[in-house]
Structure formats: structure tokens, C-alpha cells
Amino acid sequence: MRVTIDGVPSQAAQGQTVAGALLAAGRTSWRTTRHAGKPRGVFCGIGVCFDCLVTVNGVADVRACQRVLVDGDDIRTEEP
Numbered sequence: 001m002r003v004t005i006d007g008v009p010s011q012a013a014q015g016q017t018v019a020g021a022l023l024a025a026g027r028t029s030w031r032t033t034r035h036a037g038k039p040r041g042v043f044c045g046i047g048v049c050f051d052c053l054v055t056v057n058g059v060a061d062v063r064a065c066q067r068v069l070v071d072g073d074d075i076r077t078e079e080p
């Protein structure tokens with residue numbers, strides 16, 4: 001499948017999560033904490049911690065570890 005990550009075209013496998021695509025693209029963090037500015041990416045991987053939030057197709061605060069990609073998804077992170 002074709003997706004974009006911060007505007008950059010990327011390939012993703014059927015059934016892959018947004019977090020999987022970000023990790024496959026070499027990203028280990030993609031946002032920072034509000035007050036301390038600490039990097040965040042996947043922590044729990046099961047939808048509990050909310051560390052992995054991204055914007056998908058204009059919808060903010062999507063848990064990257066829970067959202068399965070569909071062809072054409074536009075993923076936006078806080079840290080391009």
C-alpha cells in the first residue's frame with residue numbers, strides 16, 4: 001500500500017499499523033510531551049498509554065499502535 005508520512009511517500013504492508021509503518025521508516029519517536037519535551041513513540045503497543053498519538057487523514061490523536069493502515073493514508077507527526 002502507499003501511504004505518506006509527514007508528506008513523504010512510503011510503502012506499507014497490508015494489515016500494518018501506523019506505528020509499524022513509522023518504525024519501519026526508522027522513526028522511534030514522533031511527538032514530545034507537553035511540558036518536559038520528552039520524546040514519545042510506541043511504549044505499551046496495546047492502546048493503553050497514548051504515547052503514540054498521531055494525526056491520520058486530518059484526524060488528531062489517533063493511537064498509532066491501534067490504527068491499521070489503509071491505502072492512501074496521510075500520517076502526520078509532531079516531529080517530521
Ligand code: FES
Binds near residue numbers: 066
Ligand atoms: S503505544 Fe501505548 S497507546 Fe500506543
